Amino acid sequence: xxxxxxxxxxxxxxxxxxxxxxxxxxxxxxxxxxxxxxxxxxxxxxxxxxxxxxxxxxxxxxxxxxxxxxxxxxxxxxxxxxxxxxxxxxxxxxxxxxxxxxxxxxx
Numbered sequence: 001x002x003x004x005x006x007x008x009x010x011x012x013x014x015x016x017x018x019x020x021x022x023x024x025x026x027x028x029x030x031x032x033x034x035x036x037x038x039x040x041x042x043x044x045x046x047x048x049x050x051x052x053x054x055x056x057x058x059x060x061x062x063x064x065x066x067x068x069x070x071x072x073x074x075x076x077x078x079x080x081x082x083x084x085x086x087x088x089x090x091x092x093x094x095x096x097x098x099x100x101x102x103x104x105x106x107x
Contacts (some may be wrong), residue, residue, distance in 0.1 A: 003013065003018065014028045027095055032055070033085075035084065038059060041082065041083070052094055057092050059083075061074065
C-alpha cells in the first residue's frame with residue numbers, strides 16, 4: 001500500500017507529512033491574520049518550495065514582498081529569511097517541500 005496523506009485533512013498551523021533522507025513534505029494552514037512565524041525565519045541548510053493550494057499569502061522573502069495566489073509557487077533557498085502571512089479573509093493552505101529535511105518528523 002502507498003503511504004499517502006491528504007493535505008486538506010489537517011487543521012494545525014504546520015504539519016510534517018513525510019520525511020526521507022533527502023527531502024521532506026509538509027502542509028501549512030493559516031487562518032486570516034496568522035503568519036508562519038512571528039519574525040522571518042530561515043532554514044540554514046534546506047531549500048523550501050511552497051505551493052499555495054487555497055487562499056492567498058503575503059510572502060516576505062529576502063526583504064522583498066509580494067502576494068501569492070492559489071496555484072502560485074515560490075522557492076526559498078537555504079539561509080534566506082522568509083515569512084508568510086495570511087492577510088486575506090479566507091483560510092490559506094500551502095504544500096511545502098524541504099530539501100534536505102528542515103524539521104524533525106514531528107514538525
